[in-house]
Amino acid sequence: MVRHKTELPKVNNEHTQPPLESFQTFNFQQNYFELFGLEEGCELDKSELRKAFMAMQRDHHPDKHAAKDDADRLLAVRIASFINEAHQTLSEPLKRAEYCLQLKGVSTDTETDAKMDPAFLMEQMEWRETLEDVDLTSDAAYQHLDELKREITASVKSVAGAVEAQLADHNLPAARDSVRQWQFLSKLVGEIDAAEARVDEAIGQ
DSSP, X not given: OOOOOOOOOOOOOTTTSOOHHHHHTOOTTSOHHHHHTOOOSSOOOHXXXXXXXXXXXXXXXXXXXXXXXXXXXXXXXXXXXXXXXXXXXXXXXHHHHHHHHHHTTOOOOOSOOTTSOHHHHHHHHHHHHHHHHOOXXXXXXXXXXXXXXXXXXXXXXXXXXXXXXXXXXXXXXXXXXXXXXXXXXXXXXHHHHHHHHHHHHHHHO
16 A cells, blocks of 8 residues: 655745844845835835734744844844834825925924914914913813814814915925924924813823
8 A cells, every 4th residue: 555645734934033144134224115125106005014013023023033142132122223213204294294205305303494484374373372361270271272273273283285286396496395394283282281280180180
């Protein structure tokens, strides 16, 4: 009787250990979009970003190199930090827009600019005055803060759309100005969130 050789099931070692070559030659010069295999731009598929991030985080986790020498463990930490910073930057729309400009050699480090649109500056000053005038001890505080936040959020959406179009048209000066406006608006939304937190604290006392 002919006996057939029984083949053992193959063990799938995918993602159990990153290839030594890819680990030791990790390219820190690639941009964040290249890192995750995404097309450069303000708009991206967040599910694809998350999927790519989880795969890279799994492949390059420092714990996988815990038994290696000090140099390799340090490299593993650097790689993980690079991946985490890239994910944080691309996950947040404003940071992503700033990064797109940075890749094109345009800096947006500061929020102050003497050339800022006077009409926009006046509008944001009015919003700030409105915020300062809200009585955080009144029963209507939440309503006033919510109304102001919705108005500013709508402006953020409009500015974000402008940045995307300006980058697509390679109009970098206009895109930079729009991102500056976005920075102002983002800071103002943060101030509203802080005001809402103070209302919460007052109610809890």
